[in-house]
Amino acid sequence: MSGKVIVIGGGITGSAVAYDLSLRGMKVVLLERGSIGSGTSGRTHGLLHSGCRYIKDPQVAAECYRENMILRKIAPFLFETNGGLFVAITDEDMEYRERFLNGCEKSGVPVKEIRREEALKLEPNLNENLKAAIVVPDGTFDPLKVILSFLASAKARGAEIRPFNEVVGFVKEGDSVVGVKVWDKISEREYILKADIIVNATGAWGGKVGKLAGITVPVKPAPGVMVSLDERLVDMVINRLNPPSDGDIILSHRSTSVIGTTSWYIDDPDEVE
Ligand SMILES: Cc1cc2nc3c(=O)[nH]c(=O)nc-3n(C[C@H](O)[C@H](O)[C@H](O)COP(=O)(O)OP(=O)(O)OC[C@H]3O[C@@H](n4cnc5c(N)ncnc54)[C@H](O)[C@@H]3O)c2cc1C
Known part of the structure; x- marks a missing residue:
């Protein structure tokens, strides 16, 4: 070229x-x-998605996983590859468990369910009453x-x-x-x-x-809010085992933790309130 x-x-x-x-x-x-x-x-959360958050659309999830693997391969020094956990705390979370596991399988994203004790050993700050924990290939990065x-x-x-x-x-x-x-x-x-x-x-x-340029590009800008804490609370990316919603992920960057994100639509990205 x-x-x-x-x-x-x-x-x-x-x-x-x-x-x-x-x-x-x-x-x-x-x-x-x-x-x-x-x-x-x-200003992103810095989560190298495994695709598991997007299993509603297996094609998107599969592509996300492929990109995740490519990035790890071409620039291993840029990512903290501690993995992620999808954790169920409530009965509602448990209702999503099977759909989640099926979706991951359909998308070709390798995941593994582990026992409660194992999850708590990996992440001692988890709720000790957790009902299920699934390891996924999430990671983090400094954008x-x-x-x-x-x-x-x-x-x-x-x-x-x-x-x-x-x-x-x-x-x-x-x-x-x-x-x-x-x-x-x-x-x-x-x-x-x-x-x-x-x-x-x-x-x-x-x-x-x-x-x-006189061209219509259909874009729906969606900002979000995250909360940063001055303490490293987790090593893995902790996701709620539930369909994507607000504030359902916590991850760490160096000595801080970030909870996020919210999301809503706006017309003009220069006018975020
Ligand atoms: C709160 C939040 C958290 C997120 N967390 C994650 C996450 O954890 N993991 C993940 O994978 N994704 C995450 N995303 C999504 C991700 O951040 C975006 O998909 C990604 O950053 C988009 O990158 P981009 O390069 O397309 O756009 P941008 O990073 O916005 O880059 C576009 C650039 O174009 C410039 N520009 C605009 N107009 C002009 C012009 N006229 N001339 C020259 N330059 C111009 C802008 O200044 C800007 O720097 C998150 C998004 C939000 C809102």
Whole structure:
């Protein structure tokens, strides 16, 4: 492959795309309107999902598990692979147990049910009245480390990374987008950059950026709130054995723990209240 690519967005998607395309011999320029990782990626829970949370859709769960395995393989130093536990505390949780195990099997995600005593040995802070515990291949990561690693590797292959460079418009020839108008916030000047391929990797802002090119990108931005505690309470990712809902996961990053997340839909990611 050859040619010039502009990647808009310096989050996890843009940085991974920049890395992948530079590996394939493309000349990549990545444009980010703020600092690297300043969008959603710099504020995630940092959970390397096993796919078990998504078993409602076995295809999504299977893809999630495959991606999990690829990331562990290509960058083992970026992930804490202590695994995860889905834990049942209530009768309602227990009602979900069979559906969960069947869903994991259908999705090809390897899981293992363990005894209560074993679970408490692994995670002494669990509720000692737990009714079931299932080990899953979850992990954790520091999002900024992942993004910066992808970008450093892309840069080593010739990619150019431009933070504080916001795409404010597109250059079109007929129906084709052939370039972008960029506002450089550091030198305070506008410039035009052309490329063979332009990738919109702006996540929650994808709809707004698409609009600049006259394209409809159906995006439903969903922010969330997490609570951080100044103590490492668990080593594994602890999930409630229940269909996904608010505040049902706790995991640790270094010496802190984070409980999350909530989720609701908004129209404009720049107007989160
Ligand atoms: C509360 C919460 C917790 C989450 N926890 C997890 C988790 O534990 N594990 C997990 O896998 N996923 C998690 N997610 C989802 C995950 O964070 C996102 O799927 C992911 O970060 C999206 O990455 P992205 O690169 O697509 O978008 P972003 O990280 O948002 O990157 C897009 C970038 O585009 C930039 N941009 C926007 N407009 C322009 C423009 N005009 N010009 C230039 N740049 C522009 C933005 O500044 C931004 O940096 C969570 C999401 C939320 C909300």
